[in-house]
Each structure stands twice: as structure tokens, then as C-alpha cells.
Amino acid sequence: MTSHEYTVPADGLAAAEGSVPEPGAVTIVVPTFNESANIRHLLRQITASVPARLPCEVVFVDDSTDDTPEVIRDAARDCAFPVAVLHREEPAGGLGGAVVEGLRAATSDWIVVMDGDCQHPPSLVTELVATGERRGAGLVVTSRYIAGGSRAGLAGGYRVAVSRGATWLTKALFPRRLRGISDPMSGFFAIRRSAVTADVLRPLGYKILLELAVRNRPRQVAEVPFVFQDRYAGESKSSAREGFRFLRHLAGLRTASPVARMIGFGLIGASGFVPNLVGLWALIALGVHYVPAEILANQLGVAWNFLLIEHLLFRDRRGHRRWWDRLGRFALLANADLVLRIPLIALFVDRLGMGVLAATALALVTTFLLRFAGTEALVYLPRRKPAR
16 A cells, blocks of 8 residues: 655745646656665755756655655755655555656656666756757656766676666667667656556566656657766665566566567477476486376476466466466466377378378467467456456
8 A cells, every 4th residue: 555645845835736836847756765865965956956947846756664754854844846755655566666656646747757866966857858848859868878978876897787788688679669768777867747658557676767668658759968976875776686677577578569478488388398307307217107207297397387477478467366376277278288289189180181290290389379378368367357
């Protein structure tokens, strides 16, 4: 459940009446997780560079377990613009989910998303909006990889290598969607509120720009160079766990279309031969007869395939049924594949006069297509609501 807490400074009350910002204003969305040591400095930077040039409000979407919300409320008293805190008790979707909450709460024509650790300079907020207006763009991205940009604040060779590798991987996977975006890993960007369809977003982890560009990309995109700053206080939230979430997110985005999902389903199914064969070898080595060994080993492949498609292909659809229901249905379909394949081969050979190899290949393709369609329809599609 998400709780909403709003803090409006006394001298910002007049501007805060109604929906606060006027047309052409900006909502700055800042997702935070235990960033209390950075809040005052960030708000001072915003105060020094934004309000004099552009009406603004700041929306913090907070998943913290420390006193960050209290620090924001206290620091907001010194601000001449509205500051809101949306504290999430259940932080679904991680940092990306927090940004989506901020997008929904924003009331301005433009929304700027930036981190709460002061590595994104607020002095660029007005330039982002001005660039968007000047070029008629719906999305303006700050980039470390164009002339005038720098990743100076990205500490350590390891983090630099990971960042560059992730950038290369995402651009290779989404060449059309990321055309014109040299830094898809950037967390600092501006987007028109009219260009955002929050309901289509399915964020996982902290790379919300990638989610927006792939699922909700505006036609016109512009870039502004920026120098990535050193973190003001605290430690980076990057971790191996976030890296795995990023890879899962990439897989989910890449397999969003039915054709891509079917290809992924086939690749996962092929990978299932490994645990199947290893299990068969182990069972036969233990003296188990090959027939029950084949049946038992097949279940290892089924379990392997189920785990991978759960996390890589159908992550967004797991809420429609309980896990044991999904597993049971998937196992039933996977084992039915074995039972159906032999009669199909016999049908193709005896009735259609096909050779055994050709009949086997056609049976494999047929049962694969049936298994994929059955998995989508019987395991991961929502139940039909009873007619009233």
C-alpha cells in the first residue's frame, strides 16, 4: 500500500493552490532510498538554479527505511516552491516503480527525473525543458557520451566497464527504439507529461529511461550533454542484485512481442535438454531403469524451463494464478508433449507417407507451437470473469 504525505512550504502556498504549476512549468521527480544526507544540498541546488527561470515543484517518491521523509519535510520549509513527499510502504518495481508513481503525481507540462544523490546537476533542468520546447521533442535525455558530456563521477574502472557494457547491450537489443539516445542508462531526463502513458510501464529496478524509451517512446527525442557528478554523501545503491534485475528487465522488454516471446520460449526449451540429460545420466548410473529414468529426468527439464520462463518471459503475468497452479499446468503441458509426439509421428508416417526423420521434425515443431500457445493461454492469461 502506498501512503501519500504532502509538505508545502508556507511561502509556496499561493502557488500550491489548485494543481500548483502553470503551463510550461516543470515537476522534478526524485526517487529516494535512504538519501537523508543529500536532501538539503539537493534542494539548495534546485533553489539556486530553477525557480528564477522556470516555475517548479519537486516530488520525492520515497522508499526509505531511514529518516529521509522527515528530513525532506523539514528542508521543504526553506523552499519557495512546493515540495511533496510520497512515501511508499511497499516499493513495487524498485526505483523505476517510484518514478512511475512520480509521473502519475506530476501536474506540470514537463517532468524532469533525477537522482537524489546530487550526481545529476539541477542547473540543467531548465536547459532540458528549453531544448524540448525548442526542438519540439517529447523526451530530452542527458548524455555522458556526446560532446561536452563526461562520466567523471562514475567511480572505479569496474563501474565504468559495467555502464559501458550495459549501454552497448541495450542499444544492440533495441536499435530502433534507442535510435538517437546515446546514453540509455541515464537516469536524468525530461519528458512531456502528454507523452507519458504510465499504465503501459512495467518497471523493474532502476533503469526507467530504458522502460520509457522501449514501451512509451515519443517520436521526437533530443539530447543534452552533462557531466556526471561525484556523489555528495552516502554510498551507491548499485549492486549485483540490481544487475540481475536489470538483465531480467532487458529480457522482459525484448520478449514483449509474441514472436520474440516464442523465440525465447524455444531457446529456453532447448536449454532444458541440459538438466534433462544430466539427470538421465545420474539416474541410470544409480541403476534406475531407463524408462522411469527418462520420465524423472524429463521433470528436471520441466522445472528448469518453468523457472526461466517465469522470470524471463512471463514475469508480468504471474499474478493471475498461484505459483503451484502455474507449475502444475505447465508440467501437464510439457509432459503431454511427450505423449502427443509419438501418435503424431505415426500419423505423419502412416497416413501422409512421410519419412521418419521428416515426421519427427514436423511433430517437434507442431508440439512446440501447441505447447507455447497452451502455456500462454492456459498458464499465464488471466482467468475469465464469470458473466453476470
